[in-house]
Amino acid sequence: MKSSIMPINEASPLSIDEQLNLFAGRDAWHYPAIPSLNLPAMQVADCGHGVTLVAPPYGSATCFPTSVGMAATWNQPLIEEVGQALGRETRAKNCRMLLGPMVNLHRLPCGGRNYETFSEDPVLAGKMASAIIRGIQSEGTSACIKSFACNNQQFNQKNISAEVDPRTLRELYLKVFEIAYREGQPWATMTCYNPINGEYPGDSQTWLQGVLRDEMGFDGFIVSDWNALQGEGAIQSSVDMEMPGPGKVLTPERLRDALELGLVDEAELERRLQRIIELYEKCEPARKGERYSPPELDSPRHRSIALRAAEEAITLLKNDGALLPFDRTRIKRLAVIGPNAANARLGGGGSASVSPFYAISPLQGIRDLVGDSVDVLFAEGCSQGSNLPTVPPEFLSPVDGEFGQGLTAEYFQVDHFLSDEAPSVTQTNGQIDFSWGWASPATSLPRNDYVVRWSGKLRLPAAGQYRFSIATQEGIGRVDFDGETVIDCWSDFDPTNFESAYANRAGEFAIEIDAPRDVELCVLYRKTKTRGGMHFGWETPFSQDPIEAAVELAASCDAVVIAGGLSNQFEGGDCDRKAFALPGCQAELIRRVCAANPRTAVVLKNGTPVDYRDWLDAAPALLEAYYPGQEGGTAIARVLFGEVNPSGKLPDTHPNNWEEVPCMQFYPGENGKTEYGEGLMVGYRHYDAAGVEPVFPFGFGLSYTTFEIGVPKLSGALTEGSEIEVSVPVANTGNRAGQEVVQVYLEWVNPPAGRPPRALINFAKLALKPGETQTARLAVHYRDLLTYNADHAAWELEHREFNLCIGNSSRSLQRIKLRLN
The missing domain is CATH 3.20.20.300 (Glycoside hydrolase, family 3, N-terminal domain)
Structure with missing residues (x-):
């Protein structure tokens, strides 16, 4: 039916049809x-x-x-x-x-x-x-x-x-x-x-x-x-664009009808x-006529920014006996151990998955930093799950390569693979232990539909029985030995079956040999849905228990780095974590390795806090690296060896257990609702109100130097609508340059029930040379004092007695009274 309505704006050069087609996307990724x-x-x-x-x-x-x-x-x-x-x-x-x-x-x-x-x-x-x-x-x-x-x-x-x-x-x-x-x-x-x-x-x-x-x-x-x-309801809600397009709600037809019915007006x-x-x-x-920098991609400048951000994020949480930084001149053999050591974990799963041009693992970062001056040895110790130990590079040879390098890896778009066309990318992968999540595994590939083919030789160096396994994430896989398929998690895939596309698959194969031999190896993986990942593992006749092998290696070295934590298998879009503990046998690995070598530093990569109860006392040093991006391995190495002084501070409270966190009693909800019954008691607010000591408090982070925060001063009294300045001297009292974060919290004197004692209102980060003192100057605004009165639906000054608390964490503070006029 042709509408009789006038154009939305009669003076507009746009026709009514053109105007009404602008409120939904052209397709999934274009307005x-x-x-x-x-x-x-x-x-x-x-x-x-x-x-x-x-x-x-x-x-x-x-x-x-x-x-x-x-x-x-x-x-x-x-x-x-x-x-x-x-x-x-x-x-x-x-x-x-x-x-x-x-x-x-x-x-x-x-x-x-x-x-x-x-x-x-x-x-x-x-x-x-x-x-x-x-x-x-x-x-x-x-x-x-x-x-x-x-x-x-x-x-x-x-x-x-x-x-x-x-x-x-x-x-x-x-x-x-x-x-x-x-x-x-x-x-x-x-x-x-x-x-x-x-x-x-x-x-x-x-x-x-x-x-x-x-x-x-x-x-x-x-x-x-x-x-x-x-x-x-979206027609009247004030939303401007429906995505993806073509629209289902904000269509020209529905908008015309809504105009005619008066559900929305032309204005x-x-x-x-x-x-x-x-x-x-x-x-x-x-x-x-505005001018911006030229477009830029994978430039030295961007790599440098990524490195600096990773370095400043790394948070030193424990450093007993000043174990860190390691002294390269006193270390001849260094063991690097753990399921996150040889992998550059880049984030949780979901749409926020980036495909970098390269990514540096902690193992590679350490080797690049120390060069030939230190013998850096690697043992996985345990996987993040229940997989067999990853087949290591020393037993793998790429096509036309040497053992120790890994395998030739060819990355295809699916249609190119099926039609025997050339791969989009060819490179060498040291081992097959990948969790790409939603991201593309290589440049020029779509992230939702690709095939990876690893090929080369596999060395079976001793007689006896070998057991091999593959484990896929939302994909299909296959292993061929000398041209014969020995593990088939590929041929039964039904692309029309919703559940088949989302399935994780696993398969095993055992072989017994009378003498050492090399095998022509081909491993295939095809992603079928959202999260991509592939693991190729083995158990050999000469295999030790992988943790025991890691313990023996650690005992033979001058120092140890354990890189553990989480990955996109455990957290991400549509995937809250199911358990607080470190996945796999990581807690046992950390305990046993630290017992074997007291010069052990643990490095975590993760997006959410983990359970420390079973292993923190055993670990003399602990670095939190979060998911540090493509330069993470370099940043970790530079912090471990003192090229960079750690300056990160925790953006979250790290709890002793999930049960003590009040919101967990309302998670995940029921009957279509999840109650935020804890009210304002989130994070450090709960711990301060309840008088509970967390494992690590909000805002906490150590340094290789020491700082002294002096007596704060106020520039005057605070009046309605104004702001004042709190100034505080900060001195570097150690022998290394470093950075300190000054945090300012507003504290309510005798807060009523349901009101936490204090809340962060400002912060500043200072870079100080040894012996240097600087003054941090931070604004305190009148609006920082206001609380929301639900009865009046307004922000009001409901209290008049306040302290300002200044320090370097939510649990290390000094107070001054805040004066109001």
Whole structure:
């Protein structure tokens, strides 16, 4: 039926049909073009610690530390540099919007996407998000802050409603957005999947117009998360773009009907249209004569920023007897052990998966740093799961190569593999132990459908029985010995079967030989759904228990590094962690290796805290590296050997157990709801209120030098609407240059029930030479004192007695009284 309505804007050069086709995407990864205004379709890219292209031309990008690691730097100027690099790389990919950062708070210690968000605290998260947003947008690329709001768990996230009281909402879960809007001014916001108090924000006029626009003052572009709109409510909700396209809700037909029925007026659609045009024009800087840096990808500058971010993220949590830094002149043999030693773990699973041009593992980083001066020996010790030990490179030879190098690895697009075309990428892989998650394993490959073929020779060096295994993640696999298939997890794949595509597969094969021999080896893997990964393991007649082998190696060396933790097999999009303990036999490995060699340092890679109870007392030194990005191995090595003084501080409280964390009693929820019954008692707020000592407190991190924080002073009394300055001298009293983070907390005197004693309001990071003193100067604003009164629906000064607490963690503070006029 032809509509009788007038164009939304009679003066617009756009026809009514062109206007009504602008409110939904062109396809999965493009916003529609506006030909009348000479504005091309806008391609968007995913992720917040790199650029992930999920549509052609695919390709790789620089992989920075994930957001939890960025927050651990507590360094806003550095993270703004990361943002600038991301802005340049996004444009280098011919994209104009990066769908990040994600800023939702770490409410749960098991949260699957904690690794790609910043912190448990809204001030730290909001300020770090603001820094990366400013950086991205300073290069003419739009940031898109997400996911509005309360997207704090992955379990059943599309169906379970976050039930949150108004005060908790505004003082925690909306405050992080409010800070980012005020200090970062993002051009775009993405809605969330989950309902809040029974309403899906993308479909809710109350949430998008009432809270986001009217209350919080956001006047930019709003896009739905992919397939997050539920129904007709989105027509009235103030969402500007439905994704992916073609739309299902914001279609021209439905919008015409809504106009005729008076469900939405022309003025509202005109406002949305103008927001879309303004976004496009911001991302077309040449139109306004603006000049930005040229697009840039995988440059020395970006590699340097990635390295510095990884170095400043690494947090020294324990260093008994000043074991670290290691002295290269006193170490001749170094053992590097653990399931994360030979792998560069880059993040949890999910859409925030980056395919770097290269990635450096801790083992490679250490070998590159020490060169020939130290004999660096490797033992896996244990896997992250129940797999057989990984077949090591010394028994593998690539095609036309030598044993010790690994295997020739050919990476194909599926159709190219099936038609016997050339691979997209050929390289050498030392061993087959990969967990790529949602990312592409190599440049120029799509991330959802690829084949990897490893080929070369396998050496069986002794007579006896061998057992081999493969384990796939959401894929199929096969092993051929001398041209004969010996493990087949490939031929029964049914691409039309939903469950078959998502299945993980495992297979084994045993062979007994009378004499040593070499085998022509071919191993295949094809990804069939979302998470990709492949492991090839063995058990040999000369095999020791892998932990025992690691213990013997450790005992024979001058020092040991154990690299353990998590990977995208255990946390990520749609995957909250199932258990607190380190996966596999890592706790036993750490205990036994530390007993065999007391000069052992443990390095963790993970996005969420782990269980320390079974092994921390045994480990003399502990570094938290988070997921440190492509330069992580180099950064870890430089910190271990003192080339860099660690300066990271924890962005989360590390609990003794999950049971003591109050939100866990409400997780995952029931009857379609998850109650935020802990209220404001999240992270350190709970520990301070309950008087419980965590394993490691929020804001904590050691150094190779020592600092002294002096007596703080206030510049005056605080009055309504104003700000004052707190200044505090900080001295480096040690013999190494280092960086210290000064943290300022507002403390309520005699807080009422339900109010935690204190909350972070500001912080600053100082770089100090040995013997140097600097003064940290931090603003305290009147708004920092306000709390939300749900009865009045307003921010008010509900208390008048405060202290300012200044220190270098939430548990190491000195107090001064805050005066009000």
